[in-house]
Amino acid sequence: MSLAQPAQANKVAREKKFRKGVHPAIIVIVWFFALLWLVPIVGAFLTAFRTFDDLNEFGLFSIPRVFTLDNFTRAWNTANLGQFMLNSFIITIPSLTACVLLSSMCAYALVRFRFALSRPLYMMFVAGLMLPFQMLLLPVFKLSDDLGIYNTYWSLILIHTAFQLGFCSFVLRNFMRTVPPSLFESAVIDGATEWVIFRRIAFPLMLPGLAALATLEFTWIFNDFLWALVLIQDTHLKPVTTGLANLRGQFTTDYPLIVAGSLVATIPTLIVFFGLQRYFIQGLTVGATKG
């Protein structure tokens, strides 16, 4: 009891200190906009569970007569959403794995060996992250065609891996620079080869950074639209992004179906986000706040 009291008082004092300066009106405004921010998502959610006839007859702001999963089952079965989702994973998982592995190698080399090209290479990666995709679109389209991988999963896996390599190497290299070089040097003295040092020391050290990167890259690759639009033509190979956009062409007036499909397509990225939120936000800010 006597121990708990000062702690309590301390907590109250701290809260007081923190809350000082935020006017209640501002808090109300922040809450109002936060709820407004959720309206599109909540609205879409409510629409997806209602029937087309119910909406048509009574309007959006009527009290729903029936809740139905029909839009979801139709999206999954007739509109082929299941196949699209599968395609998205078939493209995203290998791209992500390859990108993370290759960029960790790249980052290790850039930090461990100070050779003449290490800084220009680093700058190339930094500049590359800001490149508009349009600048690569046509040659990559041509190259995929020439290599015979146009309209296959491979074309997307390769471009995602290569393009995201720049960002990942950039982030991991900055992450690696915080490791004292003496750690590697003592391993060299103990007779370890560079690959052993990489596997046993450097890679494990990079893991927290890799986790942050992987969550971020997962959403970026999974959410890609432009590359899939340009490189995949067959409907049965399309990832969920271009697949859904395509569906809208077929089911123009059937908005509950499209909205239901859109919500389902968001589930994987939402799981990654809520499951690994801390890493996700780290990943987003690491490139921005540290040089």
Place this chain on the structure above:
Amino acid sequence: MALASRRTRSANYQTLALNRFLVIFSFLGIPLGLYLVWVLWPTLYTFYLSLTNWDSFTPPVFVGLQNYQYLIADPEFQHAVINNALWILVFITVPTAAGLALATVLNNNLRFDRFLKVAYFLPMVIAPVIIALIWSWIYLPQQGLLNAFINQVLRLLQAIGFNVDPKSAYSIGWLGDPNLALIAVMAPAVWRQTGYVMILYLAGLKTVDAEVVEAAKMDGATGWTMFRYVIFPMLSPVTTIVVVVSIIDSLRSFDIVNVMTKGGPVSATEVLANYMYVKSFDDNRLGYGAAIAVVLFGFALIFVMMYLRQVMAQEDEGTA
């Protein structure tokens, strides 16, 4: 004897250098090779393609600067440039100011601040295409959320005696009206960007030196003065990043425009990224598309240079 030992020593150096090269190459070979083939070379090749006529079926034919001459006189291209400029203007002001304000407020350990942060940040997690699809539904004249809401408001106004027709709400075509379409298309982009900016500033605020803030407090700085003269200047590296990222994202805005309007009606929402795609893949004028890409690249480059300068400066600080 001495000669022999010198020779072996130099031979040793050579093997060492070769070994070093091989080790470095074993790490960098694959990633760099991929990057060169799929990113660097395509970037350079686009410059060449912009000097050609290419229909994607027959090989590109060199035509010099012709594509650029056509571009200058192309009214749709001019629309795209103006819209892109407007898009940049909105992006570096609205989400930046809103995100900074939110970060400043949410940095005060409010009750339920986790919920608030997630609410603002959630759109960032959703694919732009899906955002575009959901907002297309919101904007539908008859079945959309927005007009249904306006209808409710008008009904309320009618009920308290105003002379309005609630049915008229359903005639607003947000994406069909050239005067409304650009704002309607930018809204979801701003909706998405604000949370991102907020997160960047929240991270920035964590690095603000508490001692400096304390010292300023001692000197009597409060509220706006504190923010304007103490905190905001300390956030300037984050602000640079936010501005550069906003500009680059504006130039990259493709998904939302392409899905919601395809640049229409009558190029009211046309932006360079979409125009490049339409010319290349819908009209099969890939050389012309490449020229648009080069212009886009040129705009991006100006701001990328700004960013690179900051990275370089931090880099030199880091090694010093």
